[in-house]
Amino acid sequence: MTDTVPTLTPEQLDIFGQELDAIRQRALDDLGERDIDYIHRMIRIQRGLEVTGRGLLFASFIPPAWLAGVAALSLSKILDNMEIGHNVMHGQYDWTGDPALSGHGFEWDTTCPSDQWRHSHNYMHHTHTNIVGKDRDLGYGILRISEEQSWNPYYLGNPAYAILLALFFEWGVAFHDLEVERLGSGDVDWAEKRDLAAGIWRKASRQVLKDYVLFPVLAGPQAPLVLAGNATANIVRNVWTFTIIFCGHFPSGVFEFSEQETEEETRGEWYFRQLLGSANLTGSKLFHIMAGNLSHQIEHHLFPDIPAHRYGEIAAEVSELCARFGIPYNTGPLGKQFGSVVKKICRLALPDKLRRSAPAPAAAPAPTPRPEAVPVAA
């Protein structure tokens, strides 16, 4: 992973942008039956796993059935949230005109209301990716994930907060748009957020009712086992989605940006920032599906509304383009990428002074290049 930021002239950035526009257009022109068949197959598999998982949990008195039920339901929730929900809600299938695949109408199997997700994620995060102070996905208002966030004693708990966020990730996502941390500081007025809170209450209560009341009650004497199974499936999904998502923007070598330097961005500069602010994961086809193809985070951030199952095909063109322009293309296996995220979370728990005087870790992560070093944005 290179630490030096590539220098591109405005003309080069324009050409870079045009080349990416051309890749996007080729994919758009090719959209058709293949894409709809793919997402329909995913939906069939997900619904099948869901029904199977719930059914097996009803037979929980046989221990292997409980385990298999939890596995099937976990996989169902992962597919629902990532490869189906996240991607459909990006409008990746709006071109089909199918109301069941409408980016604006889809609702997913998590406590987060889809309309709030579309605001916090599709708009706030995807438009302002890795801009410190604007992209609230940088630390989710809970963690210290950037050197730019000044240290205070609260951050000593950084690793503990990360573990809690991983376990209850769907709740973190649900409350994301509420900006709870800013409510406390008085930056945001509670009255403004009342409707959002009501929306979270409506959605979350339906999810809780389904997973923790109705299905357990229907299981009669096996209610505790079904309840435990549903809770486990939710936690498995939470930890998995947390892991994949934290590998998208926080591994070492990913760049951050400031508000000033990203004002008046051209299309080419926007693409450039998306690319430098994202990291990919390598893995098998099954791994990519289970990651909702967010393992192709770079391609997803360049083309958030192109069906995600195509990112793998586009990736070759994008990485070739990066090589041609000398732009780092951040990718690696899950272990390496997530390991660097864990290190960063632990490192940033300590005050900067203490960290500098402390003996350097065995494999010191590369210092995150600062935005000032990005000449194109100047």
Place this chain on the structure above:
Amino acid sequence: MYTETQATHPAGRQSDRSRTRPRRRNLGHRILGSGLVEALAAPHGVDRYLELVRPGWSLHDVRAELTAVHHPAPDSVTLTLRPNHVWRGFAAGQFVRLTIEIDGVQRSRCYSPASSVHRADGLIELTARAHPEGLVSRFLHHRAVPGMVVGLEQAAGDFVLPPERPERIALVSGGSGITPVMSMLRTLLDEEYRGEVAFLHYARTADRVPYARELARVSAEAPGVTVAFAYTRGEHRGELEGYFCAEHLRAVAPDAAATHTYVCGPPGLIDAVRAAGDPALVHSESFVPPALTLDTGDAVGAVSFARSGVDAPNTGATLLEQAEMAGLKPAHGCRMGICHTCTCRKLAGGVRNIRTGELSSTEDEDIQICVSVPTGSVALDL
């Protein structure tokens, strides 16, 4: 589980609204439609699971399975459909919106059932002419097969016979406009209607007329029904010649002044029929394909924000900017075509996507208004 509710119809009944039939909800429907099952199936809903078991199954959406596909004329296709239990029936002359998937994209078109509303098996029959540029009609003509499931909407339209049937009825049609009046005729015959019916159909050539044989038989056998064809081209001569004129109507319906005329076809035919008789007695429906010409030049036309009831002249700016200029506050995010927050339904009109340059004049499609510029008059569901 999905039994067909049959239309019960006492002979001679004067209401053709089979939709007034009581809907039978069996135990399966009651359980699947219960609040408990809906809560268990949250957030996707019961239908999203049912349709995976069988594509035609749904608690809320009208779907229909094709039971037969015929080609009554070289360029026509007749589909027989069995709607699911959500279907509420139709009145003779109404149309339905049919949706099919072509290359992954859902396409909808309106067709008028040609069948009698009293058909005992509850099936409906649609006939479409395959236009050379007609995406949907060509697909139906070439690719429709029995067993295929299509989406439908409930029947709509005011082009219907009144519940109290008039004593004299003229049914006039041109080209594919034959289907709603065919439904009216078949419905009247099923009701053992005792009045007089004149059926007048215009086609370019004789071989293009679907239902020609059935109409000839009806004309010969049914008392009070006169059928006449007129061909505007070709060698074949019909009972009448050339385009519609007042004499044509008089030839089949002598007492034209007291005749209720139902006409469906191209605008020229409708205008001619209106001019020939008492306009108060003329009921019409026109199928005009939407204009496909897109003006990409200077901004023309008007932008209509249908839900807000606001109209404004097209300034040539993006629809999001124009909506904001008109005082609306549409949901939006990135303003650069990335986040899809501003996506809203375009009801009619042509737009150009400024990111891709793509032109589109499809009715009822979702567009990103932050990157869409109207190329003429546009109506938005905003």
